[in-house]
Amino acid sequence: MSGYQDVIVAGFGGQGVMLIGTLLAYAAMEDGLNVTYMPVYGPEMRGGTANCTVVVSKDDIGSPIIHLPKSLIAMNRPSLDKFQPRVQDGGVVVVNSSLVDMALADTARVQAVGVPANEIADSLGNTKMANMVAIGAYAQLTGVVPLDVLKASLKKVISPNYAKMIPANEQAIQAGADAVRA
Amino acid sequence: MKNGKAAFTLPGVLADIPTHYCPGCQHGVAQRLVAECLDELALSEKAICIGSIGCSVFIYNYLKVDSVEAPHGRAPAVATGVKRARPEAAVFTYQGDGDLASIGMAETMHCANRGERVTIVFVNNTVYGMTGGQMAPTTMVGQRTTTCPGGRCADNEGEPIKMTEIIASLGGTAYAARVAVDSVKHVRAAKKAVRRAFEAPLNNLGLGFVEILATCPTNWKMTPVQANKRISEELIPYFPLGTYKNLMGEQAAEGTEVEG
Amino acid sequence: MSTPGERVLIKGNEAICRGAVDAGCQCFFGYPITPQNDIPEYMSKVMPNLGRVFVQAESEVAAANMLLGAAACGIRAMTSSSSPGISLKQEAISYMGGTELPAVIVNISRGGPGLGDIGPSQGDYYQAVKGGGHGDYRQFVLAPGTVQEAYDLIGKAFDLAFAYRNPVMLLGDAIIGQMMEPVTLGSNKETESNSPDLGWNLTGKGQRDPRLLKSLHLTDGALAGHNLRLRDKYASMEKDVLFENFLVDDAELIVVAFGSIGRIAKSTIRKMRASGKKVGLHRPITLFPFPSRELDKLAAAGKRFLTIEHNLGQMVDDVRLAVRKHADSDFYGQMPGNLPTPEDFEQPILAALGVNS
Numbered sequence: 001m002s003g004y005q006d007v008i009v010a011g012f013g014g015q016g017v018m019l020i021g022t023l024l025a026y027a028a029m030e031d032g033l034n035v036t037y038m039p040v041y042g043p044e045m046r047g048g049t050a051n052c053t054v055v056v057s058k059d060d061i062g063s064p065i066i067h068l069p070k071s072l073i074a075m076n077r078p079s080l081d082k083f084q085p086r087v088q089d090g091g092v093v094v095v096n097s098s099l100v101d102m103a104l105a106d107t108a109r110v111q112a113v114g115v116p117a118n119e120i121a122d123s124l125g126n127t128k129m130a131n132m133v134a135i136g137a138y139a140q141l142t143g144v145v146p147l148d149v150l151k152a153s154l155k156k157v158i159s160p161n162y163a164k165m166i167p168a169n170e171q172a173i174q175a176g177a178d179a180v181r182a
Numbered sequence: 183m184k185n186g187k188a189a190f191t192l193p194g195v196l197a198d199i200p201t202h203y204c205p206g207c208q209h210g211v212a213q214r215l216v217a218e219c220l221d222e223l224a225l226s227e228k229a230i231c232i233g234s235i236g237c238s239v240f241i242y243n244y245l246k247v248d249s250v251e252a253p254h255g256r257a258p259a260v261a262t263g264v265k266r267a268r269p270e271a272a273v274f275t276y277q278g279d280g281d282l283a284s285i286g287m288a289e290t291m292h293c294a295n296r297g298e299r300v301t302i303v304f305v306n307n308t309v310y311g312m313t314g315g316q317m318a319p320t321t322m323v324g325q326r327t328t329t330c331p332g333g334r335c336a337d338n339e340g341e342p343i344k345m346t347e348i349i350a351s352l353g354g355t356a357y358a359a360r361v362a363v364d365s366v367k368h369v370r371a372a373k374k375a376v377r378r379a380f381e382a383p384l385n386n387l388g389l390g391f392v393e394i395l396a397t398c399p400t401n402w403k404m405t406p407v408q409a410n411k412r413i414s415e416e417l418i419p420y421f422p423l424g425t426y427k428n429l430m431g432e433q434a435a436e437g438t439e440v441e442g
Numbered sequence: 443m444s445t446p447g448e449r450v451l452i453k454g455n456e457a458i459c460r461g462a463v464d465a466g467c468q469c470f471f472g473y474p475i476t477p478q479n480d481i482p483e484y485m486s487k488v489m490p491n492l493g494r495v496f497v498q499a500e501s502e503v504a505a506a507n508m509l510l511g512a513a514a515c516g517i518r519a520m521t522s523s524s525s526p527g528i529s530l531k532q533e534a535i536s537y538m539g540g541t542e543l544p545a546v547i548v549n550i551s552r553g554g555p556g557l558g559d560i561g562p563s564q565g566d567y568y569q570a571v572k573g574g575g576h577g578d579y580r581q582f583v584l585a586p587g588t589v590q591e592a593y594d595l596i597g598k599a600f601d602l603a604f605a606y607r608n609p610v611m612l613l614g615d616a617i618i619g620q621m622m623e624p625v626t627l628g629s630n631k632e633t634e635s636n637s638p639d640l641g642w643n644l645t646g647k648g649q650r651d652p653r654l655l656k657s658l659h660l661t662d663g664a665l666a667g668h669n670l671r672l673r674d675k676y677a678s679m680e681k682d683v684l685f686e687n688f689l690v691d692d693a694e695l696i697v698v699a700f701g702s703i704g705r706i707a708k709s710t711i712r713k714m715r716a717s718g719k720k721v722g723l724h725r726p727i728t729l730f731p732f733p734s735r736e737l738d739k740l741a742a743a744g745k746r747f748l749t750i751e752h753n754l755g756q757m758v759d760d761v762r763l764a765v766r767k768h769a770d771s772d773f774y775g776q777m778p779g780n781l782p783t784p785e786d787f788e789q790p791i792l793a794a795l796g797v798n799s
């Protein structure tokens with residue numbers, strides 16, 4: 001990694017976008033990097049969409065709010081519509097191609113990568129892990145944090161009561177990474 | 183019953199737009215009852231709505247009447263000002279339990295005690311809905327909220343406040359009732375009570391107060407069906423429904439079907 | 443209580459709670475309001491388990507007066523709210539200022555005026571630093587720019603409150619409150635100022651003479667004497683001024699910005715430095731006392747100034763007063779309701795540098 005990366009993670013409420021944002025932030029911290037995580041909050045959340053911004057850097061971080069992000073994880077169509085135009089030229093856009101038509105990706109301008117996150121998660125036994133597939137793909141594409149650190153950070157975001165879900169989520173992260181490995 | 187139809191057509195005063203309320207939230211029903219009464223009493227042209235701060239803060243988007251937004255808890259004071267300045271107006275507040283029974287307790291009691299000729303519509307859902315489900319003065323003992331994570335404890339936080347009983351005990355109150363909207367029968371009775379709460383001040387008798395027990399499925403962490411059941415199984419036994427004060431007698435009942 | 447050195451990823455709101463708990467806060471009085479709800483929610487969970495006090499007050503008015511009561515007992519106590527609720531606390535803050543009570547007030551401010559919105563804003567600067575209630579008093583105002591600072595400064599807030607017997611406000615905003623960052627815990631410590639008899643606090647008289655805490659001074663000249671003493675106390679606070687200078691030495695233009703805007707401006711400045719623009723940052727951390735002396739020094743060294751705030755222009759008054767002997771300050775105001783981003787500050791900085799783009 002070149003020392004700095006920022007990403008907007010966006011999707012429907014319930015797709016677990018805040019969870020993978022937090023996971024990425026924990027992993028960055030565990031990896032010895034500086035990191036900020038900025039969620040949307042309050043009644044805004046009830047509108048049914050959710051997003052968060054994660055900034056990772058070797059230096060101390062100025063703005064936790066990014067208008068023109070270097071990358072985007074779009075878990076649904078409204079998220080791609082809203083944030084893709086703001087992604088910097090050549091930026092990485094992970095698109096959940098299970099729910100979004102890849103024809104909508106602006107491949108001329110950004111590096112858009114379709115990941116059928118829901119289908120991959122389904123094949124692993126739980127659609128709810130689509131978010132993990134997406135973050136696995138994102139980490140693989142950008143190298144922002146090593147996959148093993150990401151997996152090791154799962155215990156920070158999954159409550160001890162659900163600890164038995166961790167291996168499956170590790171698998172989903174790996175499957176996401178495998179899906180985009182060149 | 184000449185109003186029977188109103189349940190199936192949109193009251194004219196109600197804007198034809200989708201609401202922002204969560205699925206199964208009974209603010210929608212309460213607000214609709216208010217709209218129906220405004221239509222039936224032909225009040226839309228002279229009504230002034232005092233909005234409060236809570237999930238119903240956007241009521242001015244739905245009711246096509248003049249409106250002013252009051253600071254949190256202060257709606258009865260703002261209503262007093264509006265009514266004194268414009269005695270001909272039909273002035274009403276629409277307030278949640280945090281707004282009315284916590285931060286606005288003093289304003290509410292003094293407004294009633296002075297017998298302001300205004301209507302207070304009080305929607306009691308036993309939590310602070312808008313801010314994310316914190317404890318309200320009406321939260322049931324044992325009920326878990328984000329600021330009483332172990333459940334409300336009477337020793338520390340007191341018992342849930344019964345507002346209708348308090349308001350009924352004040353000299354300036356002309357009408358006070360508690361209703362629910364969890365069944366067709368209860369909705370009918372609720373409609374009648376809301377109407378009376380408007381009629382009492384219009385008849386110059388004093389304050390009209392109606393408490394509507396309502397669901398907040400989101401913060402109760404229940405499905406709409408479970409939440410509706412909680413109203414009859416948990417809330418009504420503690421917050422008994424009924425008319426606690428009515429100075430109108432038969433006169434006001436004219437034109438209104440009396441039941442329950 | 444935190445383990446010293448423990449590193450965690452937490453929201454600013456949680457950092458404030460953990461910092462307060464570590465600093466020995468015994469009583470918390472709150473009331474729900476976005477975007478500070480995490481604070482009462484966290485305290486409701488943690489304080490009772492530690493045998494400490496959590497009360498959800500019936501209103502912010504009540505919460506602030508509960509704080510007054512606990513502070514009169516010389517107990518480390520705190521309240522928190524966001525802008526509309528802080529307005530309601532002003533009466534009690536004025537009384538605590540007049541009565542010289544050590545109390546900590548947190549404002550995770552939001553957009554105004556009135557109900558405004560629940561997004562970030564710096565619209566409460568005047569209210570915080572000029573004494574938002576009635577009468578001529580001042581309070582310490584600490585403005586964290588990072589989540590770590592939120593943790594550290596809340597500890598400092600208790601120390602300052604007791605050192606000066608004065609209200610201290612921690613002024614954050616929705617960005618500081620809601621964002622998560624890694625924080626190293628455990629540096630905040632209780633001090634002996636939480637001991638039961640401080641020589642002025644209410645303990646029940648026992649065998650000593652009774653004590654009286656009040657702000658009413660009716661006899662001839664009494665209030666004047668009291669206020670002169672307060673004036674000297676406020677002046678003495680200057681020794682606790684805090685600020686951050688970033689790349690100021692060779693800078694032609696210094697951006698003055700506090701809290702979250704300060705850190706966001708840092709991103710802009712880094713980017714502009716990369717294209718050779720000589721810009722630096724001065725970030726006041728204490729807003730009262732204001733780092734006027736430092737700004738005067740920078741002005742005397744020939745720097746020019748651009749104040750950036752998330753409001754219509756409030757701190758810029760203090761910057762202008764500070765630099766007035768040698769310079770003036772331009773101003774750029776980001777409006778609350780719009781989230782500030784580093785890009786927003788590029789044009790204003792170029793304009794202040796006199797660069798046409």
Ligand SMILES: Cc1ncc(C[n+]2csc(CCOP(=O)(O)OP(=O)(O)O)c2C)c(N)n1
Nearest residue numbers: 235236237254278279280281310311312475
């Ligand atoms: C002075 C002040 N304090 C706090 C708030 C935050 N606030 C907004 S709505 C609300 C309470 C809402 O609860 P309730 O009145 O029960 O209405 P509901 O949303 O449940 O219908 C609070 C505390 C505010 N807007 N102003």
Ligand code: SF4
Nearest residue numbers: 203204207237311398
């Ligand atoms: S949070 Fe509760 S009160 Fe508010 S709209 Fe949703 S269900 Fe209704």
Ligand SMILES: [Mg+2]
Nearest residue numbers: 278279309311
């Ligand atoms: Mg409520």
